[in-house]
Amino acid sequence: MVPTQLDSLLIQLHPDDNIACLARTVERGGTLTIEGQEFNLKMTLGLGHKIALRDISMGEKIIKFGAPIGSAVERISTGEHVHLHNIKSDYLPTYTLEEGSKYGD
Template sequence: MNELLILHSDDNVGVLKNAVEKGVRQVVRDRSLVVSDSLSMGHKVAIREIRKGEMVLKYGVCIGLAKSEIPAGAHVHLHNLESRYTQIEDMETGQ
């Protein structure tokens, strides 16, 4: 069963619908990937390789830039993602 929620054709991450264990195989867009960490529901997983500096797209929206190369199946979070949320909050508050 595929545990990754992908809502937009441009997305390069999927969101876990349920917890998964390290090593679980997922099929995304006719390609197979292996989840590299045990993760709980709601975490993001790269559904293809994401290059350093590339936009990370979730639900068709850029949520940040990759701080490093992110292989398919890897957990995508603050350790390898430069979030745009802080920048957007700063723009909204005029900082």
Template sequence: MNTDVRLLLLSPDDNIFVLRAAVEAGETIVVSGQQIQISTRIGLGHKIARNAIGKGDKVLKYGASIGSATCEMSPGDHVHLQNLKSDYTPTYSLESERDAHTGERT
């Protein structure tokens, strides 16, 4: 599989690449042997879709979910705040830090 050297795959399970260098609108990159034209400038360190990602699909970086896609994405699409939603849910509350019997902080 030929892939552009500007793309970094952090885990074989990932569905995104991290850019090792910025790419400009109109540039062509090669993803798994497929030529893809970039529609907008994407900066160094940003993420692009490795393959098609469906709305609601988990976006994987380092083999772990970093959120869910809020829309359909094609290979080479910029993956960022405009199309990624965090799945983080806080697991604490201030009241749970108090001892139920004494009312003191634990």
């Protein structure tokens, strides 16, 4: 597996992947370039989070490392954040805490 650096912020881990990973934390409004087109992030995302490299239809497999890692539960547009809100496991549901793992004040 040789990852490809798509722009300074995005890494595609396998040529078959329809998502790329953020190479570092990107603030809300930050610009990502995918095939010459610019997209602005709607929220701050930590490094490693996934971004759609092309439009993905509902039910389509999400491909990372060249392998399926789940299915889209809604239509996902190019440049969108791909995470718990729009994909699901094909094996077991994902367990999360309601407020994330942040500590209370």
